[in-house]
Amino acid sequence: MNGNIIVAHGMRHGRQNQALEAFISELVKDDIHHYDIAFLESEHQDLETVMTTLIQSGVDHFKIVPLLIFSAMHYLKDIPNIVHEMKRRYPDIKVEVSGPLGTHPLMRRLIEQRICDALAGDEQQVGVMVVAHGNINGKFTKAHEELQICAQNLQISKPTYARTLYGEISFTHDLESISKRYQKLIVVPLFLYDGRLVNKVKQQMNDMVINTDIHFTPSINFDPILKQIINDRLESLMIPMKI
Structure with missing residues (x-):
């Protein structure tokens, strides 16, 4: 059975x-x-x-x-x-x-929809950052590779960055320099729901020196x-x- x-x-x-x-x-x-x-x-x-x-x-x-x-x-x-x-x-x-879940093609469609909903008109200087959990100890980096492949295959016309909350590709390493290139940065939290981890991403970004308009989309939220x-x-x- x-x-x-x-x-x-x-x-x-x-x-x-x-x-x-x-x-x-x-x-x-x-x-x-x-x-x-x-x-x-x-x-x-x-x-x-x-x-x-x-x-x-x-x-x-x-x-x-x-x-x-x-x-x-x-x-x-x-x-x-x-x-x-x-x-x-x-x-x-x-x-x-x-x-x-994240390697399924429909997950890319969901991310694309989140980005499209956040775009207002033909904004030229807009970047996109997809943020997932990440790996702290560096032993399980396949998740980072899958995130990067997911971001690379998005069908959008804006520069896109794959970053994590933890680990070697954490946004804490280069968000300040990336944000200087854009008037607006759309952040897509790739978590099941808007909870503790998404709040941690927001708090860490708020604590950084960033003059760019950062727009958070909803996470997956079931x-x-x-x-x-x-x-x-x-x-x-x-x-x-x-x-």
């Missing part, structure tokens, strides 16, 4: 997981696929617990869609470690994990297009591999 799981980052304490689960449930409530929801950080609804409960109900084939933007530590290390441990405990189960991305990621796991 199959089991579909959406796994988000979550938090071990507080009510963020309840709010996150409500957002996800609302997003996929009319979907043709049924999803269980798990978190990487949770006291009662972590991925191991959700998988164990489903195994006890007869599920032996898992399709997991990570609600993660790019392939950073949680995608490349945490989830594989959990899957490895679950397969050690239950050798007969099969587990498939989809790609991250846009309906995210539902299609999740569906596509799940259905990509249903396509038989060609050998």
